[in-house]
Amino acid sequence: MAKENINEKISRRDFFKPNFSGAKAWAAELFAEDETKPKETKWAMLIDLQKCIGCDTCTVSCKAENRTPPGVTYNVVLKEEVGTFPNVTKVNIPRPCMQCDQPACKQVCPVKATYKMKNGIVAIDYNRCIGCRYCMVACPYGARYFDFGENYEQEMLGYNSYQTNEYGVEKRERKKKAPVGIVRKCHFCFHRLQRGEEPACVETCLGDARYIGDLNNPDSIVSKLVHSGRAVRLKEYMATEPRVYYLK
Amino acid sequence: MPSKTIAQNTVTPIKTNRVIWYGFLSVLVLIGVYGLIMRMEMGLISTNLTSNVPWGAWVAFYIYFVGLSAGAFLLSSLIFVFGMEKYEKIGREALLAAILSMVLAMMFISLDLGRMERFWHSLVYFNPFSVLAYEVRFYGLYVLILIAELYLSMRQDLIKNARKNDLKGKIAKICSLGSTDLSKESEARDHKWLKILGSIGIPIAIFGVHGGTGALFAVVKAQHYWNSAVFPVIFVVSALVSGTALLITFYIIRQKVKGGRVDKAMVQSLAGLMIGFLIVDIGLQFYEYLISAYSLDHQALDTLAILFGGKFSFIAFWLVQTFIGAVVPIFLYLKFKESVNALLTAAIMVVLGIVAVRFNIVVPPLLIPQLAGLSGGYYFPSSVEWMTSVGVIGFGLLLYSLAVSILPVDLSRPIEKMGERSER
Numbered sequence: 001m002a003k004e005n006i007n008e009k010i011s012r013r014d015f016f017k018p019n020f021s022g023a024k025a026w027a028a029e030l031f032a033e034d035e036t037k038p039k040e041t042k043w044a045m046l047i048d049l050q051k052c053i054g055c056d057t058c059t060v061s062c063k064a065e066n067r068t069p070p071g072v073t074y075n076v077v078l079k080e081e082v083g084t085f086p087n088v089t090k091v092n093i094p095r096p097c098m099q100c101d102q103p104a105c106k107q108v109c110p111v112k113a114t115y116k117m118k119n120g121i122v123a124i125d126y127n128r129c130i131g132c133r134y135c136m137v138a139c140p141y142g143a144r145y146f147d148f149g150e151n152y153e154q155e156m157l158g159y160n161s162y163q164t165n166e167y168g169v170e171k172r173e174r175k176k177k178a179p180v181g182i183v184r185k186c187h188f189c190f191h192r193l194q195r196g197e198e199p200a201c202v203e204t205c206l207g208d209a210r211y212i213g214d215l216n217n218p219d220s221i222v223s224k225l226v227h228s229g230r231a232v233r234l235k236e237y238m239a240t241e242p243r244v245y246y247l248k
Numbered sequence: 249m250p251s252k253t254i255a256q257n258t259v260t261p262i263k264t265n266r267v268i269w270y271g272f273l274s275v276l277v278l279i280g281v282y283g284l285i286m287r288m289e290m291g292l293i294s295t296n297l298t299s300n301v302p303w304g305a306w307v308a309f310y311i312y313f314v315g316l317s318a319g320a321f322l323l324s325s326l327i328f329v330f331g332m333e334k335y336e337k338i339g340r341e342a343l344l345a346a347i348l349s350m351v352l353a354m355m356f357i358s359l360d361l362g363r364m365e366r367f368w369h370s371l372v373y374f375n376p377f378s379v380l381a382y383e384v385r386f387y388g389l390y391v392l393i394l395i396a397e398l399y400l401s402m403r404q405d406l407i408k409n410a411r412k413n414d415l416k417g418k419i420a421k422i423c424s425l426g427s428t429d430l431s432k433e434s435e436a437r438d439h440k441w442l443k444i445l446g447s448i449g450i451p452i453a454i455f456g457v458h459g460g461t462g463a464l465f466a467v468v469k470a471q472h473y474w475n476s477a478v479f480p481v482i483f484v485v486s487a488l489v490s491g492t493a494l495l496i497t498f499y500i501i502r503q504k505v506k507g508g509r510v511d512k513a514m515v516q517s518l519a520g521l522m523i524g525f526l527i528v529d530i531g532l533q534f535y536e537y538l539i540s541a542y543s544l545d546h547q548a549l550d551t552l553a554i555l556f557g558g559k560f561s562f563i564a565f566w567l568v569q570t571f572i573g574a575v576v577p578i579f580l581y582l583k584f585k586e587s588v589n590a591l592l593t594a595a596i597m598v599v600l601g602i603v604a605v606r607f608n609i610v611v612p613p614l615l616i617p618q619l620a621g622l623s624g625g626y627y628f629p630s631s632v633e634w635m636t637s638v639g640v641i642g643f644g645l646l647l648y649s650l651a652v653s654i655l656p657v658d659l660s661r662p663i664e665k666m667g668e669r670s671e672r
Contacts, residue, residue, distance in 0.1 A: 078621030131362015142618035
């Protein structure tokens with residue numbers, strides 16, 4: 001390179017002038033929107049509250065699927081009676097993790113154990129979490145649970161023999177190893193999504209009230225319903241941009 | 249010589265007192281060791297923490313001791329940076345108390361970690377958006393500055409002590425780090441460096457260590473009660489309150505134990521500072537309540553309801569925080585300013601009162617469920633939490649007692665300018 005420049009009798013000033021052409025080309029490539037390339041899947045969940053009958057099947061199936069210990073419940077159904085008799089109505093709000101686009105939990109984690117995956121899911125690195133529980137305090141939805149190491153061995157023989165392969169990690173015995181002593185939460189059954197299956201709560205919902213889908217794909221049911229104008233999210237004023245939508 | 253007879257007469261009581269004191273502290277430490285074993289064996293299930301109330305006594309004590317440390321250090325900076333020589337006698341003690349408080353704070357927060365053995369993750373992995381990630385690093389830097397300052401302030405006395413051939417001398421020899429320079433110039437150099445380190449330390453203590461610990465809470469938008477900009481300021485001011493109170497307590501008690509004369513003018517001046525800080529603290533806390541109440545947010549209002557009228561509010565808020573921690577000390581200062589014992593009582597009460605302040609910061613907001621329909625919380629520290637807390641505090645007092653008896657914490661000679669006012 002230098003030799004060529006000398007042969008071309010390049011001036012010293014020109015030689016030392018910074019040349020950004022390579023960087024520019026790289027940046028252009030990086031920021032270019034490739035219209036032909038399909039966008040990556042970005043998961044979102046939609047729950048139709050009109051269809052929800054408050055049967056708690058999602059909670060139960062989630063517990064069975066993820067084998068969560070006592071006190072750890074990735075999904076709950078919040079049941080509220082609104083109004084005074086006789087003008088009362090019962091509202092059931094299933095609450096998984098909201099997989100926020102601006103997660104408060106990710107913001108506060110000192111060791112980056114909680115992070116946002118490209119597919120929209122907020123994941124926890126079980127091998128990195130130190131169990132400081134700052135994220136639990138920061139979550140506006142109370143969606144995070146601390147694994148105190150309890151188990152159902154009394155009620156359910158063999159409970160300790162293996163754990164669910166959450167986040168695709170291999171099944172292992174439940175001992176005093178991670179995820180004991182760290183924070184856990186719903187991850188849209190990421191291990192099932194990887195296999196091409198719906199999350200357990202979506203699959204088992206009796207009223208067919210829950211949908212999972214790709215918000216980047218405008219033709220998906222979730223996309224269509226989210227943009228129907230009926231969709232709301234919990235605590236939108238928190239600016240967390242949840243990926244779980246509700247149809248009122 | 250009268251002083252000799254006094255010394256002879258007091259040898260026996262001091263010795264028995266010492267045995268009782270160290271025996272008492274050993275019992276505390278043993279209780280703590282038992283609690284620690286339970287904690288290690290069972291994990292966090294040994295606590296009364298739940299997923300609803302994830303933070304409890306250990307976090308409260310952690311911010312309490314960080315506060316004590318920051319307060320004590322800022323007081324020491326009055327001496328080493330701003331040259332307020334009237335407080336010279338407590339300068340080294342302030343630095344020592346600041347270091348030990350920080351050690352205790354770190355012990356409390358490691359007890360609180362779900363995975364204690366992974367504490368090093370907080371140093372290796374770094375989330376640039378997390379306040380806590382910066383905090384951890386500030387703590388490290390801050391402790392290093394404190395240790396350097398304490399070394400510089402004691403260096404010459406350590407060298408003098410190192411000449412003796414007893415245990416104290418040997419430890420002094422190790423602590424003097426091979427320095428043997430007793431010249432005036434070296435002393436001036438020490439003072440210059442103390443000033444530089446103190447000047448660096450002040451912003452680190454205010455914004456990094458304790459303001460930052462306040463920010464740790466203040467940035468949490470999900471907890472309305474914490475989420476206000478006045479919060480970090482309250483932390484710093486209440487740190488000054490508790491730090492000053494702690495030093496008054498230590499100074500007077502130690503003078504009494506040694507049979508030395510208490511510098512009443514200095515104690516009165518310190519007590520004035522303490523009460524002044526306390527009044528500012530109460531004023532800022534009032535604004536904090538006002539901001540929460542004005543938000544009309546149900547979570548904030550519920551927090552205030554629990555704080556002022558919850559199950560433990562009578563003890564935690566009205567009795568300890570307000571009556572013992574504020575009303576009685578202010579009354580004692582205003583009415584019995586001339587009595588050293590009254591000021592000592594006031595200082596001890598403030599030290600205790602701030603514990604309740606810290607508990608009232610951490611626990612009440614967490615008792616409120618984040619969404620209507622989620623189960624609410626209930627929290628009272630478990631026996632393991634109490635035992636470990638007692639043990640850690642006992643351990644801290646033990647370290648402190650050993651340190652003051654081995655290290656030259658007291659000035660060997662008064663500095664020139666205040667020659668007349670010095671005693672004995």
